[in-house]
Amino acid sequence: MKLQFAMDTLTTQAALELAAAAAPHVDILELGTPLIKSAGLSAVTAVKSAHPDKIVFADLKTMDAGELEAEIAFAAGADLVSVLGSAGDSTILGAVKAAKKHGKGIVVDLIGVADKPARAKEVVALGVEFVEMHAGLDEQAEEGFTFSTLLRDGEASGVPFSVAGGITASTIAAVQQSGARVAVAGGAIYGAPDVGVAAATLRAAIV
Ligand SMILES: O=C([C@H](O)CO)[C@H](O)[C@H](O)COP(=O)(O)O
Numbered sequence: 001m002k003l004q005f006a007m008d009t010l011t012t013q014a015a016l017e018l019a020a021a022a023a024p025h026v027d028i029l030e031l032g033t034p035l036i037k038s039a040g041l042s043a044v045t046a047v048k049s050a051h052p053d054k055i056v057f058a059d060l061k062t063m064d065a066g067e068l069e070a071e072i073a074f075a076a077g078a079d080l081v082s083v084l085g086s087a088g089d090s091t092i093l094g095a096v097k098a099a100k101k102h103g104k105g106i107v108v109d110l111i112g113v114a115d116k117p118a119r120a121k122e123v124v125a126l127g128v129e130f131v132e133m134h135a136g137l138d139e140q141a142e143e144g145f146t147f148s149t150l151l152r153d154g155e156a157s158g159v160p161f162s163v164a165g166g167i168t169a170s171t172i173a174a175v176q177q178s179g180a181r182v183a184v185a186g187g188a189i190y191g192a193p194d195v196g197v198a199a200a201t202l203r204a205a206i207v
Contacts, residue, residue, distance in 0.1 A: 067094030
């Protein structure tokens, strides 16, 4: 299972500092949606330039103009781009077209999708790399949120999937046991007193 670090910060400089600390321990460096909205795609270019050996994920959460938005992110240096599963198939197909042109990949984020397993099957048939079983920051704070639902949906989907939604050192083993290809951790790393130690601890929990 790969480890993805979601850098939900707001400046390119902060992202470069987070990436430098965590890079030895993670496989994928994600530029979070707030970062891209705040700093722009130049942040993608900066992170990829600093870490050419890492998979760089631009968490665009594209909802429309799939080919155009994916194109500009790949041109900026991204290796993976996210499109929302609640977007139309034409948006996802457009992003996949851009990905194929660049030899890169699309990840479909199932945040907010009611029947995640069903949509997962649909979008993998459209040519995406994998889907993300995802509970966003606001959903995590809602009463009644249960992390285990993400794992259950991933297992039920029968397609390649990642999991994102408040993953910590105490839950990452269950993510691996669910069959996830990628575990995504944001706050558990960037919110820790020592980013490198936090990333290394999560890595050590992956067997
Ligand atoms: O995608 C995310 C969220 O929508 C904010 O952009 C986070 O990167 C994702 O949830 C992983 O972060 P944590 O939940 O803090 O692990």
